[in-house]
Amino acid sequence: MPSPRSSRERRAGSSSSGRPEFLSLVSQRSTGSPDSPSRRKESGSSAAAPMPEEDCMKLNPSFVAIALSSLLAIDLWASKRLGVCAGEGSAWGSARPLMKVIEISGHGIPWLLGTFYGLCQSDSSAAREVLLNLLFALLLDLMMVAVVKGIVKRPRPTHNKMDMFVTISVDKYSFPSGHATRAALVCRFVLRHLVLAVPLRVLMVLWVLIVSISRVMLGRHNMTDVLFGLLLGYVLYSVVEYCWLSPLSVPALFALWSH
Numbered sequence: 001m002p003s004p005r006s007s008r009e010r011r012a013g014s015s016s017s018g019r020p021e022f023l024s025l026v027s028q029r030s031t032g033s034p035d036s037p038s039r040r041k042e043s044g045s046s047a048a049a050p051m052p053e054e055d056c057m058k059l060n061p062s063f064v065a066i067a068l069s070s071l072l073a074i075d076l077w078a079s080k081r082l083g084v085c086a087g088e089g090s091a092w093g094s095a096r097p098l099m100k101v102i103e104i105s106g107h108g109i110p111w112l113l114g115t116f117y118g119l120c121q122s123d124s125s126a127a128r129e130v131l132l133n134l135l136f137a138l139l140l141d142l143m144m145v146a147v148v149k150g151i152v153k154r155p156r157p158t159h160n161k162m163d164m165f166v167t168i169s170v171d172k173y174s175f176p177s178g179h180a181t182r183a184a185l186v187c188r189f190v191l192r193h194l195v196l197a198v199p200l201r202v203l204m205v206l207w208v209l210i211v212s213i214s215r216v217m218l219g220r221h222n223m224t225d226v227l228f229g230l231l232l233g234y235v236l237y238s239v240v241e242y243c244w245l246s247p248l249s250v251p252a253l254f255a256l257w258s259h
């Protein structure tokens with residue numbers, strides 16, 4: 001007949017042999033795990049070698065680490081499934097040329113060249129001010145995306161075909177999506193500083209959504225790259241507004257453009 005377990009053992013969640021049946025995260029955090037080096041030291045067991053710090057971390061990953069790696073796993077899985085235009089042979093491969101046109105609509109070169117051209121053609125001081133700030137916003141965006149890509153160094157999805165129109169070295173990385181960042185930034189900028197009819201304003205927001213979705217469908221990005229890109233672009237607009245360039249703050253720059 002098995003010997004009755006003492007109430008103390010039951011409370012501690014351990015069996016009669018003294019080995020734990022349940023590992024409470026809370027009690028492990030407050031007292032250290034039963035097998036942790038500190039516990040072993042306390043119990044006077046000199047035979048077992050202390051566990052290196054990294055091993056403890058691997059065995060007891062924090063809740064945040066588990067949540068993050070689960071999110072990343074879901075992100076990789078869902079992004080791969082949504083990458084339906086990643087190649088000509090993919091499920092929606094025939095839509096790839098259209099996706100690439102959408103890609104060019106959010107590329108940095110047309111936006112930079114278009115803004116520069118508009119600046120050269122502008123004949124009012126209000127237009128010059130807005131376009132100069134748009135140029136500043138586009139350059140700030142390129143720089144910030146390059147810095148974050150260079151720090152995070154997240155490779156592009158394996159199913160991506162690297163056949164993009166004009167890229168720079170950090171564009172081999174995918175976090176964050178430069179297109180999503182630019183689309184969110186330009187959209188906020190245009191809605192705030194251009195007087196547009198409502199249908200055009202709606203079209204602008206739709207364009208952001210289409211550019212963002214197309215990044216994942218083309219297989220260029222995982223969903224988290226695009227979501228972070230949108231957030232970064234949104235925040236960058238606030239930076240641009242905060243640093244707004246005006247003939248009062250940078251007269252020399254405006255003198256350069258006045259005819």
Ligand SMILES: CC(C)=CCC/C(C)=C/COP(=O)(O)O
Nearest residue numbers: 108109166167171176177178179
């Ligand atoms: C060369 C210039 C001026 C811009 C590069 C634009 C570009 C290719 C960004 C990468 O975008 P994703 O990160 O969304 O793929």
